[in-house]
Amino acid sequence: MAGRSTARRGGALDGTVAADDYDDANAPVRGPRAGSGGRWWVWVGRAVLWAFIIVVIFNGLWMPIRDSFAEPSAAPSAGSDEPDFPESAASAFALRFAETYLNAKKGEETERAEELAAFVPDGKVAELNLSGAELSGRDIQVVGVDPQDDNSAVVTLSADVNGDPMRLDVPVYAADNGASLVVSGRPALLAAPTKAELPAPKAVENDSGTRDELEPRLKRFFEAYAETPEHLPSYLADGAHVAQLPAGSLEFVELEELVVPAKAANGKDDVRQATATVKWRLAGEKGDDPAELTQSYRLSVIKDGDDWKVLDVQGAPRSFGR
Numbered sequence: 540m541a542g543r544s545t546a547r548r549g550g551a552l553d554g555t556v557a558a559d560d561y562d563d564a565n566a567p568v569r570g571p572r573a574g575s576g577g578r579w580w581v582w583v584g585r586a587v588l589w590a591f592i593i594v595v596i597f598n599g600l601w602m603p604i605r606d607s608f609a610e611p612s613a614a615p616s617a618g619s620d621e622p623d624f625p626e627s628a629a630s631a632f633a634l635r636f637a638e639t640y641l642n643a644k645k646g647e648e649t650e651r652a653e654e655l656a657a658f659v660p661d662g663k664v665a666e667l668n669l670s671g672a673e674l675s676g677r678d679i680q681v682v683g684v685d686p687q688d689d690n691s692a693v694v695t696l697s698a699d700v701n702g703d704p705m706r707l708d709v710p711v712y713a714a715d716n717g718a719s720l721v722v723s724g725r726p727a728l729l730a731a732p733t734k735a736e737l738p739a740p741k742a743v744e745n746d747s748g749t750r751d752e753l754e755p756r757l758k759r760f761f762e763a764y765a766e767t768p769e770h771l772p773s774y775l776a777d778g779a780h781v782a783q784l785p786a787g788s789l790e791f792v793e794l795e796e797l798v799v800p801a802k803a804a805n806g807k808d809d810v811r812q813a814t815a816t817v818k819w820r821l822a823g824e825k826g827d828d829p830a831e832l833t834q835s836y837r838l839s840v841i842k843d844g845d846d847w848k849v850l851d852v853q854g855a856p857r858s859f860g861r
Contacts, residue, residue: 624686625717632720633694633709634681641676643669659722675701704731744801753847754797761817762791776841776848792818809842814855
């Protein structure tokens, strides 16, 4: 017993501790290591809080600015909508009205007033009376509609009035999307459009090489176009839809002029637009001086191997002055 006590004390004195004499209660207390424990969670929480505060402040400042940018762009789109006026119904209505309004004969004033009453508000037909005079309207056609809003418009018609070309503006009110119509005011006669001055055409450099390739081919095309429709498909490109002229209407005389611009408008040399001036003879015209027509065509043609084929044919714009 004394020996064991001495050993223990000796062990204690020289700084060693036997394994079976280790006492947890007497173990030295160690401080926490750096980064351990709950302190780093505090910093994470602070970072999250500051991020939330920044987002709230940013949205509070940005939302009013964004809305102020969006408001001006919304206003023009709302005001750019076209009026939803029933133009077709109003055009037909104004045309029927004009056929009565522009025709008056002496002694038939009562009949004319009864017909006009179907187009104007009750009690207003007397304002359209034309007593003791003749009025004649011919070749009446609708040329345009100018809507003011969803219910009101002015329909413009052209006509020969007593032999002179004129315009007639007819105000029309529409209800129920065109199911009900009425002339909403007195019509107005105006001058017909005047003759415009045609400016000089732009100079075009003719591609003589392509022109020489096209000319014999187009001569045969126009012959088939008028006289031999069974040959027409051989001159057409795949997918082209060109209907021949009515049988027996014209006879091909000659290709007077052919212009092929040196530079293709679409930037592709294998597709060109050519302008052809063609002289026709009216079918059945015989004798030394048969009736002939000279007309101008715009043809779209495409290179097909060593040949050219027609894609489309229509009237040529601005062919005067070439």
